[in-house]
Amino acid sequence: MLKAIRTLLLCACAVGVVPMVAAHAQGPEDLPPYKLLRSLQYIQDAIVLGDHSAAEMQRFMLAAIDKRLRESDPTVFDDPRNVDAAFIYAMSGGNPETLSYLANHDIEGNFDTRVVDALSHYLAGKGGLMVENLAKAIPEYRNSRVGPYLYLVLGNATSQQSPAKSLQYYDWARLTAPGTNIEEAALRRSIALATRGAMPDKGFSYSLSYARRFLTSPYASQFADVFVELAVANYGAQTETKIQEILGFMDKPRQREVYLRIARRAAIGGMQELASLASARAQDLSDVADAGPKALASLYSGLVGIPSKGILEAVKEISAIPEAELSPRDRALRQAATVIAEEVLRAPDPESLTQASVSNVKSDTTMEESGAATGSGDSPFAKPAPEAALKAAEPDKVLQAASSEQSPADPVLDAFLSTGRSKLDEIDSLLKGEDGQ
Numbered sequence: 137m138l139k140a141i142r143t144l145l146l147c148a149c150a151v152g153v154v155p156m157v158a159a160h161a162q163g164p165e166d167l168p169p170y171k172l173l174r175s176l177q178y179i180q181d182a183i184v185l186g187d188h189s190a191a192e193m194q195r196f197m198l199a200a201i202d203k204r205l206r207e208s209d210p211t212v213f214d215d216p217r218n219v220d221a222a223f224i225y226a227m228s229g230g231n232p233e234t235l236s237y238l239a240n241h242d243i244e245g246n247f248d249t250r251v252v253d254a255l256s257h258y259l260a261g262k263g264g265l266m267v268e269n270l271a272k273a274i275p276e277y278r279n280s281r282v283g284p285y286l287y288l289v290l291g292n293a294t295s296q297q298s299p300a301k302s303l304q305y306y307d308w309a310r311l312t313a314p315g316t317n318i319e320e321a322a323l324r325r326s327i328a329l330a331t332r333g334a335m336p337d338k339g340f341s342y343s344l345s346y347a348r349r350f351l352t353s354p355y356a357s358q359f360a361d362v363f364v365e366l367a368v369a370n371y372g373a374q375t376e377t378k379i380q381e382i383l384g385f386m387d388k389p390r391q392r393e394v395y396l397r398i399a400r401r402a403a404i405g406g407m408q409e410l411a412s413l414a415s416a417r418a419q420d421l422s423d424v425a426d427a428g429p430k431a432l433a434s435l436y437s438g439l440v441g442i443p444s445k446g447i448l449e450a451v452k453e454i455s456a457i458p459e460a461e462l463s464p465r466d467r468a469l470r471q472a473a474t475v476i477a478e479e480v481l482r483a484p485d486p487e488s489l490t491q492a493s494v495s496n497v498k499s500d501t502t503m504e505e506s507g508a509a510t511g512s513g514d515s516p517f518a519k520p521a522p523e524a525a526l527k528a529a530e531p532d533k534v535l536q537a538a539s540s541e542q543s544p545a546d547p548v549l550d551a552f553l554s555t556g557r558s559k560l561d562e563i564d565s566l567l568k569g570e571d572g573q
Contacts, residue, residue: 169208170217172201173224177316180228184320186352194229201225202234213238213246220281223251227285232259248273251286263293284313288322295325299333320350328362336370340378347385357517360390364397371398371410389516392421396432 176197226235239252250273254266291305310322330339399414
């Protein structure tokens with residue numbers, strides 16, 4: 137605990153919270169909430185800028201602020217800075233019940249009930265119920281300390297119903313809080329929205345800003361995933377320069393990881409040229425000792441040969457890859473490709489022209505942590521802090537908790553299996569047609 141308090145004081149000094157520690161050594165219980173909140177903001181911003189060791193200190197700060205808010209005399213909140221601190225604490229991974237507690241004991245009307253109600257709904261997972269009221273109130277907070285957080289929350293709440301409006305909210309959030317965890321979250325989610333909304337120019341612009349600032353964030357692997365989706369969906373001669381510019385901010389291992397993820401998506405999507413190109417570039421970025429990445433590049437380039445004339449050679453190539461170099465996801469992917477190839481080549485049974493189902497492919501592969509999508513299980517992007525710390529670092533832990541839920545199966549593998557089944561169905565139809573002639 138002494139070490140934690142000492143670290144707290146150091147953080148406080150870094151943000152100008154305690155100008156003369158030697159003169160008056162203050163503990164967390166003596167500081168006003170807004171000063172404690174500054175230290176929490178400093179810690180959370182340090183985390184997304186690469187200092188993952190601050191995760192434990194963040195947990196301590198959240199507990200200290202919660203205790204201070206609940207034990208504060210009501211007159212403390214006559215200072216608007218402390219009211220703002222309570223709002224920001226609730227949107228920074230704090231206990232949402234604390235905000236409700238403070239609002240219920242607010243006799244002087246210091247807490248804006250519109251914001252309290254909106255955040256209560258949002259933190260309870262009912263964001264759709266608060267959009268209209270918060271949208272009306274938010275102009276009053278545009279240039280306030282709470283503004284960037286509210287704009288991020290409103291962007292999250294409107295992302296499904298109105299992506300274009302959500303992007304506007306994210307833009308305001310990041311532009312009013314540059315270099316912070318607010319900007320990191322807003323940029324990352326803006327890329328995903330731009331990809332879904334077929335706005336590649338915006339998506340590449342956001343990606344460039346993210347690559348320049350936040351590659352050491354514990355969420356950088358999530359950025360890599362959404363960037364790969366953007367690149368695969370819009371890959372072409374006109375976007376090649378933009379992709380190369382963004383990758384130019386990454387070192388070789390990160391560039392290789394991105395190309396491997398592109399190759400995997402392209403191979404499963406049947407984009408033969410892109411899968412081969414991305415696999416070749418991943419190979420070029422691999423050193424002699426990088427057996428895992430080289431094996432994955434061979435797997436993804438081999439997958440696109442399955443439906444081609446070189447099916448036998450493709451199966452032989454991917455079968456030769458050592459199993460130890462593949463993750464469970466990629467082992468299942470290889471197995472699916474092999475089964476599909478065998479069914480395509482197998483002579484029809486005279487007793488029945490119905491081809492065997494590929495349902496014997498194991499599909500119980502659980503979704504792995506973001507960053508292991510290539511199969512290496514060792515992403516060169518920032519290693520995530522503990523899950524609980526990540527949820528707290530997000531300015532809106534409800535959405536982060538939802539995004540961390542695991543899927544019961546690999547959706548990309550399922551898509552590959554569906555494609556394989558459709559090819560087998562086409563072959564069945566042709567065989568039945570020949571049999572009827």
